[in-house]
Amino acid sequence: MPYIKRYQALKKSRVAVSAVVTAMLTLMWVEFSDMLLCAYGWIERWLVIPVGISISLITIAFWIAFTSLFGRIYCSSICPLGTFQDIAAGLGRASRRRPQGDYRYSRPLNSLRYISLAITAICWIMSIAIVPALIEPDHMYSAFIINAVKPVWGHLNNVIARIGVATGWWSVTYVAGISVSALAVALSAVSMLTVGTLAWFNGRTFCNTVCPVGTILGCVSRQALWRIDIDTDLCINCGKCEEACKASCIDLRDHVADSSRCVNCFNCLTVCPNDAIFYRPTRKQLSLPMMQRIDASKIGATTQAATDAEYRCSVPGSRQHKSSYNTTQPDETIS
Ligand code: SF4
Numbered sequence: 286m287p288y289i290k291r292y293q294a295l296k297k298s299r300v301a302v303s304a305v306v307t308a309m310l311t312l313m314w315v316e317f318s319d320m321l322l323c324a325y326g327w328i329e330r331w332l333v334i335p336v337g338i339s340i341s342l343i344t345i346a347f348w349i350a351f352t353s354l355f356g357r358i359y360c361s362s363i364c365p366l367g368t369f370q371d372i373a374a375g376l377g378r379a380s381r382r383r384p385q386g387d388y389r390y391s392r393p394l395n396s397l398r399y400i401s402l403a404i405t406a407i408c409w410i411m412s413i414a415i416v417p418a419l420i421e422p423d424h425m426y427s428a429f430i431i432n433a434v435k436p437v438w439g440h441l442n443n444v445i446a447r448i449g450v451a452t453g454w455w456s457v458t459y460v461a462g463i464s465v466s467a468l469a470v471a472l473s474a475v476s477m478l479t480v481g482t483l484a485w486f487n488g489r490t491f492c493n494t495v496c497p498v499g500t501i502l503g504c505v506s507r508q509a510l511w512r513i514d515i516d517t518d519l520c521i522n523c524g525k526c527e528e529a530c531k532a533s534c535i536d537l538r539d540h541v542a543d544s545s546r547c548v549n550c551f552n553c554l555t556v557c558p559n560d561a562i563f564y565r566p567t568r569k570q571l572s573l574p575m576m577q578r579i580d581a582s583k584i585g586a587t588t589q590a591a592t593d594a595e596y597r598c599s600v601p602g603s604r605q606h607k608s609s610y611n612t613t614q615p616d617e618t619i620s
């Protein structure tokens with residue numbers, strides 16, 4: 286069976302798990318009776334930073350161990366804010382008529398990641414709740430559901446109950462205590478709108494620049510055993526995997542996926558036309574990218590740019606290769 290077919294099954298499983306987990310958490314946080322909380326409240330214990338209950342060192346140790354083996358599966362399948370971003374990103378791609386993706390590789394913003402992590406840690410130590418609540422993924426998502434969605438759901442429930450009483454057709458229990466601070470609603474809405482807008486245009490930008498959990502997991506997944514691996518013998522540099530990468534972490538110059546930013550969405554695996562990209566423990570790519578081995582101070586920027594352009598144009602089938610033909614005048618000779 287071609288690898289692309291196997292990876293389609295893997296991706297579908299990943300999407301199914303993320304949809305089920307996010308639906309379970311959302312329904313649990315939005316309902317008023319606590320029935321779902323009693324039925325499967327344990328699911329919150331699997332969140333790295335759970336809401337309203339103490340942090341479990343066992344859970345953190347589990348996710349660090351799991352990430353060191355398989356990468357950031359937590360970010361692709363468990364985190365509800367990750368699923369929220371995937372929905373926003375999918376809608377953004379659909380609106381641009383690029384369902385497979387139109388992303389580009391971008392350099393990691395490690396300084397921003399570590400500053401955000403340091404600020405979160407300092408605020409935690411000093412018991413300043415407002416900053417972590419605005420950038421911790423589980424708090425952000427649950428606060429949005431509880432502050433913004435739950436009141437709407439409560440009022441809708443009471444409208445349905447009133448119609449039932451008026452018509453005598455059904456009986457629905459009224460819910461009381463639907464009051465929430467306007468500031469809490471505004472903060473939740475603004476933070477989610479910001480994350481959603483970033484995702485709409487650029488995929489998982491929040492995950493790889495601001496999220497403190499993503500930064501911690503990224504430090505671990507940098508050396509994960511199972512990673513995205515590109516076989517340079519098979520790759521035709523078509524660029525489809527780079528365009529599909531919502532984490533903007535596939536660098537086709539070096540044929541490397543930055544595993545510290547890869548969120549294991551498996552999108553890249555299902556678009557490759559030549560079965561050249563894998564999720565596996567073995568490596569076909571260079572362990573350290575070629576260009577990172579060269580001391581940048583010893584080569585001029587112009588030389589490097591020229592080398593990059595020459596390399597890309599030399600690869601048959603690459604976008605750069607095609608564009609070099611397109612832009613050449615008929616009487617010019619391609620050397
Ligand atoms: S990086 Fe943060 S927000 Fe993104 S999926 Fe991972 S835990 Fe969630």
Ligand code: SF4
Nearest residue numbers: 530547548550551553
């Ligand atoms: S490298 Fe592949 S699996 Fe990782 S984030 Fe990018 S598209 Fe998803």
Ligand code: SF4
Nearest residue numbers: 520521523524526557
């Ligand atoms: S051939 Fe596959 S690995 Fe190479 S650029 Fe295209 S999609 Fe990516």
